[in-house]
Amino acid sequence: MTVHEGKVALVTGGGRGIGESIAERLSQAGAQVAIADLSQSRAQAVADRLGGDALALAVNVADEDAVAAMVASVVERFGRLDYAFNNAGISDTPKRLVDFEAESWHHMIEVNMTSVFYCMKHEIRQFLTQETRDERRGAIVNTSSGAGIIAAPGQPHYTAAKHGVLGLTKVGAQEYGAEGVRVNAICPGVTDTPMVTSSLPKEILDQVLKTMPEGRMGRPDDVAAAAIWLCSDEARWVNGQSLIVDGGGVVR
Numbered sequence: 001m002t003v004h005e006g007k008v009a010l011v012t013g014g015g016r017g018i019g020e021s022i023a024e025r026l027s028q029a030g031a032q033v034a035i036a037d038l039s040q041s042r043a044q045a046v047a048d049r050l051g052g053d054a055l056a057l058a059v060n061v062a063d064e065d066a067v068a069a070m071v072a073s074v075v076e077r078f079g080r081l082d083y084a085f086n087n088a089g090i091s092d093t094p095k096r097l098v099d100f101e102a103e104s105w106h107h108m109i110e111v112n113m114t115s116v117f118y119c120m121k122h123e124i125r126q127f128l129t130q131e132t133r134d135e136r137r138g139a140i141v142n143t144s145s146g147a148g149i150i151a152a153p154g155q156p157h158y159t160a161a162k163h164g165v166l167g168l169t170k171v172g173a174q175e176y177g178a179e180g181v182r183v184n185a186i187c188p189g190v191t192d193t194p195m196v197t198s199s200l201p202k203e204i205l206d207q208v209l210k211t212m213p214e215g216r217m218g219r220p221d222d223v224a225a226a227a228i229w230l231c232s233d234e235a236r237w238v239n240g241q242s243l244i245v246d247g248g249g250v251v252r
């Protein structure tokens with residue numbers, strides 16, 4: 001039996017990049033996987049590729065009603081929820097703080113931070129209705145960023161949102177640890193996904209890579225491996241933590 005067999009996992013932003021890699025690894029390890037994404041076609045393409053009973057869901061995680069319906073759909077299909085990866089997120093073109101309009105500030109906070117609150121709220125409510133398995137009810141991994149630990153100049157809204165995700169992670173761990181729920185976060189460094197290749201200017205990417213010990217971007221699978229370990233029972237005594245997965249770039 002593989003280590004994730006019989007587990008039910010939800011991955012937001014699962015249509016490509018890091019989320020797709022998490023969904024793929026989990027599916028290969030025997031989990032039943034729901035892939036939720038703003039893009040129905042991306043989610044469906046991943047579900048079709050993974051095969052089996054993979055479930056594709058079109059969801060805007062910045063909409064609380066949609067998030068509640070997402071969790072309900074997973075439970076309707078698979079009967080419970082064991083792992084939740086709150087991973088969906090966006091980036092933005094870098095600018096100086098003084099040049100940002102309120103509209104882009106609010107949009108970033110909604111999609112990259114408030115969405116994590118919505119997801120945690122409805123996932124934990126579901127966990128609390130479930131019977132415990134080996135004293136555990138469920139585990140969450142939120143995707144923060146290196147920008148949740150240090151500043152990303154040019155990205156004040158992204159930096160604030162990703163720091164906020166770590167705060168939510170700590171509160172989740174403290175409030176629900178006694179009820180068999182773990183909440184942790186991963187903080188990826190620059191990772192080779194469409195988010196980076198389509199939006200980060202080459203000069204900035206080159207500068208960032210110079211600060212990385214291995215001089216390369218992460219691969220989605222590098223990040224997925226760490227995220228899945230954090231959610232798994234192998235990390236049963238790890239709660240409220242922020243795991244930096246970046247080849248040693250942020251450490252000084």
Ligand SMILES: NC(=O)c1ccc[n+]([C@@H]2O[C@H](COP(=O)([O-])OP(=O)(O)OC[C@H]3O[C@@H](n4cnc5c(N)ncnc54)[C@H](O)[C@@H]3O)[C@@H](O)[C@H]2O)c1
Binds near residue numbers: 014036042187195
């Ligand atoms: N790639 C990196 O270098 C990097 C570094 C640190 C943190 N992260 C974080 O990792 C996560 C995944 O990033 P990625 O690089 O795989 O990005 P990506 O753009 O390749 O994939 C993100 C997916 O999230 C989906 N999405 C966006 N907004 C959504 C919404 N409102 N509702 C539902 N789905 C939505 C997109 O459709 C897309 O399929 C994000 O939270 C990102 O901030 C990425």
